[in-house]
Amino acid sequence: MREIRAAVIPSSGHPTVIETLRLADPGPGEVLVRMTSSGVCHSDLHVRDGHWVRPGPIVMGHEGAGAVEAVGLGVDPELVGHAVALSWYAPCLVCRECQRGRQWLCSGSPALQHAQLDGTTRLTRADGTPVLAYLSIGTMASYQVVPATAVVPMPDGVPAEVAALIGCGVSTGVGAVVKTAEVPFGATVAVIGLGGVGLSCVMGAALAGASKIIAVDVNRAKIDLAGELGATNWVLAEPDEPGKTIAAIRASAGDGGPDFVFEAIGNPSTIAQAVGALPPGGTAVLVGLTKYGQQASFEAFPFVDGGRRILGSNYGSAVAAIDFPRYAEAYLAGRLPIDKLIDRRLDLTELEDAFDRLRAGQAARQMVMHPG
Ligand code: PAD
Numbered sequence: 001m002r003e004i005r006a007a008v009i010p011s012s013g014h015p016t017v018i019e020t021l022r023l024a025d026p027g028p029g030e031v032l033v034r035m036t037s038s039g040v041c042h043s044d045l046h047v048r049d050g051h052w053v054r055p056g057p058i059v060m061g062h063e064g065a066g067a068v069e070a071v072g073l074g075v076d077p078e079l080v081g082h083a084v085a086l087s088w089y090a091p092c093l094v095c096r097e098c099q100r101g102r103q104w105l106c107s108g109s110p111a112l113q114h115a116q117l118d119g120t121t122r123l124t125r126a127d128g129t130p131v132l133a134y135l136s137i138g139t140m141a142s143y144q145v146v147p148a149t150a151v152v153p154m155p156d157g158v159p160a161e162v163a164a165l166i167g168c169g170v171s172t173g174v175g176a177v178v179k180t181a182e183v184p185f186g187a188t189v190a191v192i193g194l195g196g197v198g199l200s201c202v203m204g205a206a207l208a209g210a211s212k213i214i215a216v217d218v219n220r221a222k223i224d225l226a227g228e229l230g231a232t233n234w235v236l237a238e239p240d241e242p243g244k245t246i247a248a249i250r251a252s253a254g255d256g257g258p259d260f261v262f263e264a265i266g267n268p269s270t271i272a273q274a275v276g277a278l279p280p281g282g283t284a285v286l287v288g289l290t291k292y293g294q295q296a297s298f299e300a301f302p303f304v305d306g307g308r309r310i311l312g313s314n315y316g317s318a319v320a321a322i323d324f325p326r327y328a329e330a331y332l333a334g335r336l337p338i339d340k341l342i343d344r345r346l347d348l349t350e351l352e353d354a355f356d357r358l359r360a361g362q363a364a365r366q367m368v369m370h371p372g
Pocket residue numbers: 040041042043046168169172192193194195196197198216217218219222237238239264265266267270286287288289290313314315316358361362363364
């Protein structure tokens with residue numbers, strides 16, 4: 001048992017409060033992690049703002065890295081002392097989808113309950129109230145107990161912030177390109193929305209050898225950053241004139257439009273733009289997550305007649321144990337400049353301010369640093 005500091009929301013739609021909580025020792029199949037860094041992802045903001053309802057009280061954060069302090073029964077003791085990145089979708093390894101190798105679709109993940117595999121939490125308030133951990137890992141905390149299948153050791157030399165980003169934004173964006181869509185060498189690609197996820201799609205497209213990478217955002221500074229990550233062309237989006245944005249993307253790609261358009265916002269209008277910009281045979285890949293209940297639409301005849309496709313991409317089709325070390329090695333080899341996504345480092349107490357910046361579309365990736 002130890003005391004920890006964590007950013008907690010009482011329930012979805014409420015501001016975070018920094019609380020001192022009690023954290024029990026890891027149980028069987030669990031790992032105690034000293035958190036080192038945690039990214040501020042728009043999915044946290046969806047929960048914070050009540051777009052997605054989650055039970056509470058709950059510790060925020062799902063894009064994190066740390067160092068293993070202790071392991072529970074049945075977990076390899078060699079892990080102690082290792083730097084690790086955390087998966088926000090700890091696989092159960094026994095359900096049908098896990099057995100098919102599609103862990104990103106696991107139906108038995110403890111993440112679904114924001115608790116450990118046995119359905120209980122290791123976190124309590126001083127008065128004994130149980131506190132959940134977002135997606136079982138609640139990374140906005142000084143320490144956490146997490147499922148062992150969420151823990152992926154990092155190679156030497158990977159900075160904590162880079163490991164944290166591999167835990168969500170990088171795996172989601174790079175994986176959407178190289179795993180979900182399997183973009184081939186020489187294809188043309190557009191990315192709509194250049195937050196941490198969309199910028200990772202840009203990096204993934206560069207890694208895949210796309211011949212054109214068209215960066216699309218309402219914010220000029222984001223477009224400039226995309227250029228540093230491999231974007232070759234850009235379109236400054238006009239949200240009130242989606243037809244103009246579509247025409248600009250098509251003109252920039254040539255050949256009737258980009259082979260692949262990635263939507264990394266989660267907005268019905270930009271989802272329609274992603275489909276609308278496709279040439280015959282093109283593929284729209286939906287990466288951004290909308291508020292619950294939202295629908296997007298497109299004209300059906302040309303979609304079918306032109307043999308177009310739409311793919312949904314969850315977690316970049318990540319199998320964390322295999323893909324996280326690959327992304328880390330690509331970073332170390334200079335092929336994924338993940339550190340360039342980071343535009344701010346902050347303390348846990350500044351989280352609400354970080355959410356304000358993210359809500360205004362002004363942040364690339366802001367990283368909470370947990371003091372050692
Ligand atoms: P972010 O808020 O950092 O980035 C969104 C970007 O979109 C910003 O740069 C905005 O300026 C830009 N933008 C907003 N409106 C428009 C518009 N109309 N036209 C063009 N650009 C616009 O978010 P993020 O990168 O952290 O996350 C993006 C989405 O991805 C979000 O919905 C998040 O929940 C989702 C996500 N999905 C998965 C998954 O597994 N599919 C994983 C992680 C995050």
